[in-house]
Amino acid sequence: MDRIILHSDLNNFYASVECLYNPAIRNKPVAVAGDIEKRHGIILAKNYIAKAYGVKTGDALWQARDKCPDIVFVPPSYDKYLNYSKMAREIYSDYTNQVESFGLDECWLDISNSTQLFGDGERVSNEIRQRIKDELGVTASVGVSYNKIFAKLGSDMKKPDATTIITKDNFKEKVWVLPANDLLYVGRATFSKLRKLNVHTIGDLAATNPKFLKQELGINGIMLWQFSNGLDQSKVSEINSYPAIKSIGNSTTLPYDVSIEEDVRITLYILCESVAERLRDSGFFANTVQIWLRDKNLFSCERQGKLLFPTCGSNELFEKAFSIYKANKPHFALRSIGVRACNLSVSSQRQLSCLGEFEIMVKKEKLEIAVDDIRRRFGHFSIQRASMLVNPVLSNLDPKTDHVIHPVSFLK
Structure with a gap:
């Protein structure tokens, strides 16, 4: 039986939390930004209004101001984000003991053993989204799939406040048409190498000989080929389990x-x-x-x-x-x-x-x-x-x- 993996992504998390605490800025373009005096002056997160002006995470403050003259900058409040992240995980833990964090705003859930109690992946995802909205005041996008990679990809496909389902039957139609850099761990440098190899989409990556990818990208080439073909078998960790500290x-x-x-x-x-x-x-x-x-x-x-x-x-x-x-x-x-x-x-x-x-x-x-x-x-x-x-x-x-x-x- 296929696993049922969810990936929940809290939408514009930092900016959404800041707008909750300051109603006066909710309908304005808002960006959470570093301290310009300490030269940490880049955009860490932005809301959808700012995004509509072309403001991007990583922009310098002056770049964001050029794109959106009325943008409101607020400093990060990590204590607040940690608290909201904890509350979101408490909601997830009502459905499974397999909840694995991927930063403060993202989590994987394996509900394969919970469906008889709570329903299928779509039903659980919709219920989780509604609870996050009602209990936390923010929204989440959830991807549902049979592996972690496609579940995360699904949560990125529709934003905000949406559920996307990727199955073994439809992933070729839904996933293979996407640009290769939508796949986890295809960053700017890797995508540049892939384009030189005439690999532009996830489907192109899936169709490329894995031996050739290993020759060009090393062992990561094999990993990305497996990801693109839906062959990821990695498990979702249990609550409170932590990876070994290496440094x-x-x-x-x-x-x-x-x-x-x-x-x-x-x-x-x-x-x-x-x-x-x-x-x-x-x-x-x-x-x-x-x-x-x-x-x-x-x-x-x-x-x-x-x-x-x-x-x-x-x-x-x-x-x-x-x-x-x-x-x-x-x-x-x-x-x-x-x-x-x-x-x-x-x-x-x-x-x-x-x-x-x-x-x-x-x-x-x-x-x-x-x-x-x-x-x-x-x-x-x-x-x-x-x-x-x-x-x-x-x-x-x-x-x-x-x-x-x-x-x-x-x-x-």
């Missing part, structure tokens, strides 16, 4: 282009403190440090290096990150910097050492645990390194609290 990182866009080494030092220290605290919260130690650099021309690169000992301390993370930076110093001033702890291990896997450096590192880690406690009680800025006082503009960053929630990857 922990933080990045930031700087308030101004940075080329002075001391400025880079301050930013790396802040990011390493955040990453180290999150390592300790999760009970992990890092064996490898990776840095990500983007210059003012938006050229980016990643470099990494192995640590002498596994650690959850910010000093060791910083020393390695800074040494990697100095060995790979970019030609132009930096716009964004990121730090990631990789190759993680747990405490039971940590090999002890009698070397003096190891003992000093462990003492510093205990000191940082005390700092964590102080910051939890009195706030991030209650205790800082003296070097942070050199540049209050750069050091006015709390990356752990300000950490933006990104969509969860389908490929776990």
